């Protein structure tokens with residue numbers, strides 16, 4: 167930090183403060199974690215200075231011999247860790263990984279003169295008519311994914327997102343009574359819509375998914391099954407999700423981030439069956455900019471960590487702790503979407519406290535509990551104010567929290583929410599954003615959490 171401070175002291179100070187804030191609060195954001203010193207240090211090297219567009223042994227730049235070592239090792243570790251035939255470790259983020267997967271599905275499955283000519287390396291021979299056909303065929307495909315308010319991600323076909331514009335899209339939700347995925351309803355929708363791409367995976371669904379069933383649905387309608395395991399990759403790597411709950415053997419393509427439950431550097435990855443490998447490999451420069459070699463190096467380090475029995479124990483504790491957190495809420499009368507959890511997420515419906523998700527999120531932050539507001543299925547408050555708060559256990563599990571600590575976390579959250587009232591607008595009307603936190607609550611909760 168001294169080196170940084172000698173150039174821009176305010177950045178050094180913000181960096182120091184970020185450490186204090188992250189360690190001094192209860193980090194319950196389900197997509198965050200604390201990467202190891204080895205992972206963090208690996209990101210801060212001169213690999214950042216190297217350009218390496220292309221793939222291992224096939225670069226558009228000279229001098230990539232060390233990047234080749236890094237990228238091959240990261241991919242090899244990923245293949246072994248997840249039992250995948252092919253791994254592409256270049257994506258800069260989860261969204262980038264999904265875009266690469268979409269690209270590879272279109273490039274692989276859409277029949278077009280462009281592809282034949284590209285394979286024959288005759289792109290220049292494409293006529294205007296070829297390009298027009300290509301634009302039409304690429305732009306006329308269908309995608310079916312989980313809706314945002316049921317727990318899907320923006321890139322799973324949410325209309326305002328690019329995925330909802332590059333594809334004709336439809337969305338599947340969850341059962342309105344139970345909040346659970348209804349595979350028969352997904353199958354019925356797929357039969358009717360006949361998508362090219364069926365996307366499974368989630369950002370805010372607190373349950374496991376049966377990927378064998380999702381593959382059956384995809385096969386029945388001739389769709390490609392793409393699973394986005396960004397949230398639960400750590401639980402797959404740690405062998406908590408096995409058999410039908412492990413997406414990798416069932417999906418044609420599995421995408422992920424590397425920084426959530428997997429506890430690596432910020433970044434993305436695509437795992438693929440052989441038939442998609444060549445097109446995924448063209449991700450850079452077709453979809454992505456030059457790979458971040460320092461981050462690929464850190465991915466290799468994180469994957470090496472994730473293949474240990476310590477990591478498997480960590481992954482099991484993530485799931486056990488989520489159950490403890492859920493039980494802590496249920497015994498205190500709070501409402502959970504789906505009534506519980508069997509992954510790393512607990513989705514708390516805060517409407518019974520008379521609050522919106524936005525009010526709850528802000529009040530909790532005042533008390534040092536960092537969460538994010540989240541829609542609940544058919545949310546009456548929409549995607550901005552929401553009615554829920556999403557909580558995840560990966561980060562605090564890394565800090566060593568177990569059953570008792572998570573029970574206390576539930577107690578503290580219920581304390582804050584029970585002692586928060588919805589505020590009013592400046593004009594005195596009802597507000598979905600302002601709130602009034604009871605006297606002394608923040609101090610009480612901050613003190614208890616500092617003791618943990």
Ligand code: PLP
Pocket residue numbers: 197258259260261262319321367368369394395396397423433434
């Ligand atoms: N996919 C899922 C399921 C996610 O939850 C997220 C992020 O939260 C992403 C993709 C996007 O990841 P990134 O922010 O790295 O682009």
